[in-house]
Amino acid sequence: MSDYGGMTLDKYRDALASNDPTPGGGTASAVALSQGAALAVMVCKLTLSSEKWKSGWDGAVLANEIAEPLLEIGHQLAYEDAHSFDGVMAAYKLPKETEEDKNIRNEAIQNGLLEAAKVPLQTAKHSYKLLHSLEELARTGNSNAVTDVGVSALLATAACKGALFNVEVNLKSLPDKICQNIQLEHDEIKQKCREKAREIMHCVHNRMHS
Numbered sequence: 001m002s003d004y005g006g007m008t009l010d011k012y013r014d015a016l017a018s019n020d021p022t023p024g025g026g027t028a029s030a031v032a033l034s035q036g037a038a039l040a041v042m043v044c045k046l047t048l049s050s051e052k053w054k055s056g057w058d059g060a061v062l063a064n065e066i067a068e069p070l071l072e073i074g075h076q077l078a079y080e081d082a083h084s085f086d087g088v089m090a091a092y093k094l095p096k097e098t099e100e101d102k103n104i105r106n107e108a109i110q111n112g113l114l115e116a117a118k119v120p121l122q123t124a125k126h127s128y129k130l131l132h133s134l135e136e137l138a139r140t141g142n143s144n145a146v147t148d149v150g151v152s153a154l155l156a157t158a159a160c161k162g163a164l165f166n167v168e169v170n171l172k173s174l175p176d177k178i179c180q181n182i183q184l185e186h187d188e189i190k191q192k193c194r195e196k197a198r199e200i201m202h203c204v205h206n207r208m209h210s
Contacts, residue, residue: 006077026081029162034074036155059136088112121164127160150204
């Protein structure tokens, strides 16, 4: 299994472009989370390093506390996402000659799909948490880097929505009684992400033209 954080950009790009099912959209979403966090950390540093932006220090400290751990967490989730999907593929290849085989296979598939939904759900949760932390940074952080906050927010939004695609596609093959709680979390994060992304883009545009 690949260490996506340790890959060169060229190798990561080529891995995504290959005809292998992994890495795919879930992994790309988790990597986008890490990249969005990196941009946020940069803006926090540019804000905290100057007395001129002292009014934005509190927001920068908060955003940095959330973003910095995500530099590595995003890459770990990228690995876990690809690994979980490989587990689903392996389950589908199990024998199905006898009733016992079929039962074992079906249970393995359900467990694999559930795990493959839980991993991107974590990516979505972290992505929304990052996105939420960016609003104050967009309002009061270093205005010279407000477009970087905007790109960070776009990456976090893409990471969140992309991860939720992967949650949804895995849940649709599972019985409701197994995935009801995850579905509720999915729906809540999706709505909150949409609203927060709109608010931050509004802040960024206002700051750019003020």
